[in-house]
Amino acid sequence: MKKILMSILVLGVAFVMLGSGTFSYFSDTESATDNTFTAGTIDIQIGENDPWTGSFQLEEAKPCQTRYIDFDITNVGMNPCVIWKHVKITAEEDNLQSEPEQDADGYNINNIGNWILYDLVVDGEVIFCDEDGLTLRDIHCMWMPLGTLEPFGEEGDTMHVTQSYHLKPETGNEYQGDKVTFDISLFAQQRLGDGPQQKEGSKKLFLDDKSGEPDWYFIADDRWAILDWTDGADSASLYLHGMNSDTTYRLITYTEPWPGTPATKIVDVTTDTNGYYYSDSVNIGGIGTYSGKIWLVLSDDHDQGDNKMSAWNPTEYLFESNLVTI
Numbered sequence: 001m002k003k004i005l006m007s008i009l010v011l012g013v014a015f016v017m018l019g020s021g022t023f024s025y026f027s028d029t030e031s032a033t034d035n036t037f038t039a040g041t042i043d044i045q046i047g048e049n050d051p052w053t054g055s056f057q058l059e060e061a062k063p064c065q066t067r068y069i070d071f072d073i074t075n076v077g078m079n080p081c082v083i084w085k086h087v088k089i090t091a092e093e094d095n096l097q098s099e100p101e102q103d104a105d106g107y108n109i110n111n112i113g114n115w116i117l118y119d120l121v122v123d124g125e126v127i128f129c130d131e132d133g134l135t136l137r138d139i140h141c142m143w144m145p146l147g148t149l150e151p152f153g154e155e156g157d158t159m160h161v162t163q164s165y166h167l168k169p170e171t172g173n174e175y176q177g178d179k180v181t182f183d184i185s186l187f188a189q190q191r192l193g194d195g196p197q198q199k200e201g202s203k204k205l206f207l208d209d210k211s212g213e214p215d216w217y218f219i220a221d222d223r224w225a226i227l228d229w230t231d232g233a234d235s236a237s238l239y240l241h242g243m244n245s246d247t248t249y250r251l252i253t254y255t256e257p258w259p260g261t262p263a264t265k266i267v268d269v270t271t272d273t274n275g276y277y278y279s280d281s282v283n284i285g286g287i288g289t290y291s292g293k294i295w296l297v298l299s300d301d302h303d304q305g306d307n308k309m310s311a312w313n314p315t316e317y318l319f320e321s322n323l324v325t326i
Contacts, residue, residue: 045074066166074158075149083146086185112178113137115171119164122220142204145218145321195322207318234285240277250299255292262307294320
């Protein structure tokens with residue numbers, strides 16, 4: 001009996017050992033090797049130049065005579081990028097002195113930038129035209145978004161920019177021979193960035209429409225606004241162009257993150273029957289110094305009591321082209 005029990009015990013242990021060694025599970029192993037993370041590039045080329053060198057000489061201009069500066073911008077980088085343009089007047093001077101100018105002003109007037117009309121066209125889309133009446137002085141030190149460029153080799157990787165400069169028809173003899181010198185700067189940044197830094201002395205903000213979700217690209221067209229202010233002043237100039245007719249808009253500001261609390265009203269303005277509005281004395285007082293996003297929205301879409309958006313119609317709004325401090 002003892003031998004039988006011992007045999008059964010040994011056999012049971014053998015079965016246990018056999019069972020533990022024969023079970024298997026289906027499996028598969030895959031490996032990814034040599035993994036890398038490479039930063040993309042943001043790089044633009046102007047015409048055939050990278051970096052951009054040289055200058056444009058618009059000489060012997062006369063009233064009603066137009067001079068052009070045009071160029072192609074190509075995204076030679078790997079990522080989509082948004083493009084801005086900036087014009088800065090660096091000097092205004094008599095330059096050549098003629099007898100008619102001496103008779104007119106004695107060589108004392110040097111502000112010809114106020115008399116040079118400025119037009120801007122991007123890929124055939126008119127942004128500014130003669131009828132808008134904007135001068136070189138009006139756009140001085142203002143970043144203007146031109147649109148978006150796709151990565152090199154893809155459709156839409158180049159944009160053509162045309163600018164025209166011409167003296168107003170009524171420009172008088174006091175401007176004969178006068179000269180203005182100005183710099184043109186271009187800035188490229190990946191999408192959803194804050195835009196170029198506000199330059200020292202810049203007190204202008206360009207507001208433009210955007211494409212909406214998911215990219216929020218600037219749209220090059222004739223719907224825009226310009227806010228021009230002086231630090232510490234209670235009033236500013238505001239110019240709305242190409243908006244809905246007879247419509248009340250509200251300029252608001254808020255600090256990130258969205259939805260921004262509070263989203264504060266700055267001022268309400270109402271367009272005319274052509275969708276335009278202009279005033280050099282809109283009241284921006286009472287809000288103090290602030291730094292944040294500035295939008296032009298439909299007045300009906302903003303709850304002033306709760307300081308927040310009560311509706312959302314982004315195709316009807318204009319958005320800041322870059323962050324500024326007012």
